Amino acid sequence: MLIGQYEHTIDVKKRLALPAKFRGELGDKVIITKGVESCLVVYTEKEWEIMSGKLGNLPISQSEARSFARIMLAGAMEVALDKLGRILVPDYLKEYAGLKKNVVICGLSTRLEIWDAEKWDEYTKNAEKGVQEIVSKLGPLGI
Numbered sequence: 001m002l003i004g005q006y007e008h009t010i011d012v013k014k015r016l017a018l019p020a021k022f023r024g025e026l027g028d029k030v031i032i033t034k035g036v037e038s039c040l041v042v043y044t045e046k047e048w049e050i051m052s053g054k055l056g057n058l059p060i061s062q063s064e065a066r067s068f069a070r071i072m073l074a075g076a077m078e079v080a081l082d083k084l085g086r087i088l089v090p091d092y093l094k095e096y097a098g099l100k101k102n103v104v105i106c107g108l109s110t111r112l113e114i115w116d117a118e119k120w121d122e123y124t125k126n127a128e129k130g131v132q133e134i135v136s137k138l139g140p141l142g143i
Contacts, residue, residue, distance in 0.1 A: 001025075002107035007117065009101050014094060015086040018042070019105055022112065023085045032093060034075035035113055037123060040089070040097045042112040048076075089114075 006019045018026060031048040035041035043051060055072055058065035075096070079087045089099065102117035115123070127134070 002109055002112055004107045006105045006107075008103055008105055010089060010094070010099060010103060014089050014091070015082075016089050016103065016105075016114070017084060017086045018081065018112070019107075020085060022107065023081065026081065029078055029080045030087065031076050031078055032087065032089070032114075033073075033077070034071050034093065034096050038097055038116075038119060040093055040099075040114040042087075042114065043110075047110050052076075 002022055002025060004019070004021070006021075008017055008019070010016050018030075026042075026044055029045065031043045031045065033041055033043075052073065055069045058069050060066055075093065077090050077093065079090075081087055097114065098116050098119060099114070100116055100118075104115045104117050104120040106113045106115065106120075
């Protein structure tokens with residue numbers, strides 16, 4: 001299971017080492033794409049098949065569905081892990097997420113998110129302020 005929060009750095013060659021704890025589950029290659037809130041999302045090949053299937057089944061008659069599918073699918077790139085568990089972060093994704101040197105990699109069960117460390121700190125501070133309200137809204141979803 002992909003859980004936890006890890007601090008890493010992107011080297012000058014734009015390589016990012018994924019946490020050793022996750023490498024066995026990730027396999028030899030992963031799919032990296034644009035996420036919401038200016039982060040990147042990393043999927044295993046299996047999870048990407050599930051997600052891309054859902055995206056492909058969104059109603060093309062709805063502009064929001066078309067836009068979301070375009071962002072996720074057109075923004076996706078298959079990347080291989082090297083012997084040290086590093087991936088090469090494409091320039092367009094690095095720019096999209098505003099990644100500098102220090103990043104935070106978050107395990108979110110079926111996927112990873114990659115955040116610029118400063119943006120992650122700001123996001124978590126804001127989210128934690130409203131956690132009670134968030135939880136009350138999740139009740140109808142069975143949480």
